[in-house]
Amino acid sequence: MSNSSEASTHSRPLSREGGRGDGGPLLAVADLQVSYGGINAVKGISFAVEEGEMVCLIGANGAGKTTTLKAVARMLPAKGEMRLRGERLDLLPSHALIGRGLALVPEGRGVFARLSVAENLAMGAYHRDDDIAADLDRIYGLLPRLAERRSQLAGTLSGGEQQMLAIGRALMGRPQLLLLDEPSMGLAPLMVQKVFEVVRSVAAQGVTILLVEQNAKLALEVCSRGYVMESGKITLADTAANLLADPRVRAAYLGE
Numbered sequence: 001m002s003n004s005s006e007a008s009t010h011s012r013p014l015s016r017e018g019g020r021g022d023g024g025p026l027l028a029v030a031d032l033q034v035s036y037g038g039i040n041a042v043k044g045i046s047f048a049v050e051e052g053e054m055v056c057l058i059g060a061n062g063a064g065k066t067t068t069l070k071a072v073a074r075m076l077p078a079k080g081e082m083r084l085r086g087e088r089l090d091l092l093p094s095h096a097l098i099g100r101g102l103a104l105v106p107e108g109r110g111v112f113a114r115l116s117v118a119e120n121l122a123m124g125a126y127h128r129d130d131d132i133a134a135d136l137d138r139i140y141g142l143l144p145r146l147a148e149r150r151s152q153l154a155g156t157l158s159g160g161e162q163q164m165l166a167i168g169r170a171l172m173g174r175p176q177l178l179l180l181d182e183p184s185m186g187l188a189p190l191m192v193q194k195v196f197e198v199v200r201s202v203a204a205q206g207v208t209i210l211l212v213e214q215n216a217k218l219a220l221e222v223c224s225r226g227y228v229m230e231s232g233k234i235t236l237a238d239t240a241a242n243l244l245a246d247p248r249v250r251a252a253y254l255g256e
């Protein structure tokens with residue numbers, strides 16, 4: 001990223017002010033349970049994310065990571081308590097979430113293929129009635145590849161550019177908590193690095209991130225803490241450094 005683009009994005013934070021002030025975690029999840037019919041995909045997990053942290057959920061295919069993120073975003077019916085800045089998320093209708101500062105970047109990105117980059121970004125601010133021009137400028141500063149392609153149809157972007165667009169669209173809602181589902185999925189290694197540089201920049205600007213990744217090494221390298229999920233349960237919770245050094249994690253998820 002160029003220095004000028006960094007400078008333009010530093011003028012105002014990408015996330016809105018927290019305003020919580022009681023010292024509790026930004027996100028606190030207690031005894032979360034999610035079932036698909038008779039299948040218990042998430043079996044009573046508890047975890048927390050502090051303001052300003054970048055935390056990952058890692059685990060094998062089918063462990064329940066995506067289901068957990070979708071449940072936090074209120075896209076799936078779930079049992080258990082979820083609090084954002086102390087407020088019960090699980091008691092709110094899901095459409096009320098975006099106004100509360102929570103945004104999900106779904107697995108597979110979900111950009112609108114027939115809309116331009118600029119139109120996709122504007123969709124991320126559809127709930128706002130204030131001027132979005134300054135936010136667009138900040139997103140283009142953070143994601144110069146999108147700035148160059150602002151008139152291009154999203155469906156014609158590369159996979160990595162679509163991932164950046166999905167992140168940019170979520171940032172248009174000025175989230176305090178960004179839920180990122182498998183941003184590396186289907187991308188070539190070089191593009192994975194670029195997308196993760198973007199994720200780091202977003203975190204550096206004060207957006208709290210909960211990241212789901214099958215690429216455990218990458219996730220643990222960028223995050224400060226992590227949770228390991230296996231068959232719907234959290235089996236390990238520790239700092240990323242400790243998880244990277246843990247022989248169980250190394251054997252199961254780092255291919256050693």
Ligand code: ATP
Pocket residue numbers: 036039041059060061062063064065066067068214
């Ligand atoms: P992946 O990395 O493959 O997305 P994951 O850890 O995110 O894996 P989930 O996608 O949350 O895992 O899946 C958890 C369990 O729930 C799996 O057994 C999966 O088969 C099941 N599951 C997920 N979505 C559905 C669905 N829509 N209907 C029925 N079962 C589902």
